[in-house]
Amino acid sequence: MELLFLAHRVPFPPDRGDRIRSYHILRHLAARARVHLVAFSEGAGEVAPPELAGLASVTLIPRTRSQAVAALAALTKGLPVSLTAFASAGMRRAVAARRADAVYCFSGQMAQYLPAGVPAVMDFVDVDSAKFAGFAEQGSPPMRWMMRREARLLGAFERRVAARVDASLFVSAAEAALFREGGATGRIVPVENGIDAAAFAPAAVTDVAAEGALLVFTGQMDYRPNVEAVRWFAQDVLPALRRRYPTLRLAIVGRAPTAAVQALASPAVIVTGAVADVRPWLAAATVCVAPLRLARGIQNKVLEAMAMARPVVATAAAAEGIDHAGTLRVADDADAQVAAIAALLDDPAQATALGAAARARVIERYDWTARLAPLDALLGL
Template sequence: MELLFLAHRVPYPPDRGDKIRSFHLLKHLSARAKVHLVAFTDDDRDLAHRDALTPWTATRTLVPRRKGQARAAIEALATGKPVSLTAFADPAVSAACADILSTHPIDTIFCFSGQMAQYLPARAQRVIMDFVDVDSAKFAGYADDARVPMAWMMRREARLLGAFERAISARADVSLFVSEAEAALFRGGGGKGRVIAIENGIDTVRFDPEAAFESVAAPRPLIAFTGQMDYRPNMEAVRWFAEDILPLIRRTHDATFAIVGRNPDPAVTALVSPHVIVTGEVADVRGWLAAASAVVAPLRLARGVQNKVLEAMAMARPVVASAAAAEGIDHDGTIRTGRDADAIADAVTSLLGNSADAAALGVAARARVIARYGWSARLAPLDALLGLDARRNAA
């Protein structure tokens, strides 16, 4: 079997949410098919990872994404398309896909993220479409909180992208989402064809408090948040926590809040204070997780399974998440949740005040992750989608 894998971001190294999922999908598929990768790069550092992808790919085409958001928006308004598509429209990617399809006997196209679905050909290869989240619903949520004219742009994006998502689902053999909640949302919004959930997993060998990693000298008690810090939901989450929740916690605990992640937006760096640390990119997030007395995920807008939560659970840290961030995770009560600032603050305060309870919660969280979220178990349903079960039976 030969497979074309399309990704809106090069799936290596697996150091952020979307790249973690795409990398493990690529790794799983490469053990079952000859994989040809076509992906965008965000910067020159991504190009340096071309050789690192060799164990999992037969060919690798990496295309730098140079188009700015302003140009993508102008193109979208001129063509009647969603910005999500024009931002990733590139003739070099179209040419690369056409070349691979014409020179290799591609059985299946695995398309990771809706932005790449514009490159699906009219030919009849099997198509597995991994939307991950319902992106159109995300933009609808943005519109609710935005002002004119941005609210108009967000509603336009939600409408046009939603129509595109539904059209692609009718073309695909199967549409994947990161959680059953996202899959149900898509079905309820008019998604076509077969729609199923393939959940995220976690590497519990790497994310293990007993693994070898560099420790971090940090003030205690420390409350940590991890994530890509130019991503709007993460930016809004840390601002809410720093401005509305941390002051409530500091009434009883002299706690420091660490915001750990690459590319912090100016709105994030503006939060720096004697009690708020913004690290920027770190070589290894595990040291910060291990140093944390509690890890928080106070996202108001969250889609699917949050890798940041799974990583903290695997590191046996006590986690406090918003109801939205916890929704996609089958945690079985091994994390604390809150629906508003007071509830989240109370949960964190309780953990900081009782180290034995916090440690026990962390141990239970790690056990839950090991039992429920191993990558091999999460991705096993892909074999049937690829037709491998039928081939094995025939053999």
């Protein structure tokens, strides 16, 4: 089979949420079909990683349109910014040049390039329109209007795409249900994220990043929900914990920290920026935290921490997509976060047992091979 794989970002390295999912799916499909990857690059300087050469033919189209230009085009044309930001004549030509028996389209921004008359699976991952609706609830008046507009227009586009493709995929059953509740029709299927439990294993790490009581948060640190999460935690949760544990520190581990994140750096807060390997930081964590107020689907940061046998304290939003069966602690407000984390800091045996249960749950429930098996039938592989 000739399979066209469309992606809004090069699916390598698998070091952030979207790339983790797209890379493992690409690898799964490449073992079963001849895959042609057509993706956007982050500017003209990005080249195809050699690690992808054995998986697919690779065509990269530079994405150079600024957010301001995309917003102006969206307002002029009555379109969502999410689409105009990824509008490209070069991408249209690249897709048209590839013959395909089927298409796997990763991320809603790429749905505008689905070729007519070719069987297609659309991987929305999350309900992006719902994410913008959530942003609208939190924004100031001008931004609130823009986010509501984006949620409305993008939601209508998502529903049109779902009605024409062979299947629409989401990262969790909760996201799939949310999409249906919003009026979407067609075949809507949850295909969950997995974890490479052999790579994310305590025994795989020899260098531990830090010593002493340490809380660790991992993620892309220019992503708004991550930024808001660490700011809230550092301001509303960490001070109360530090009064009880004066040497306790928080490590914010992830690339591209915004100015707001960098401003959190202090003797109590480590801001690492990009790291070559997140696993030593997870191994060093006394507790991993996921205090996201707005989260969609399955949080890879939580799966990775669980796989590393670390105790995790997460908000309900961050834990919702994961079938954790009680192997992490859920706490929403600041007082609940303080109590949950303090209980683990005070009882190392409980923390160790919770981490061991979390790793066992990940191995049982989130192996990539099992998670991606439904793709074979959906694409006729």
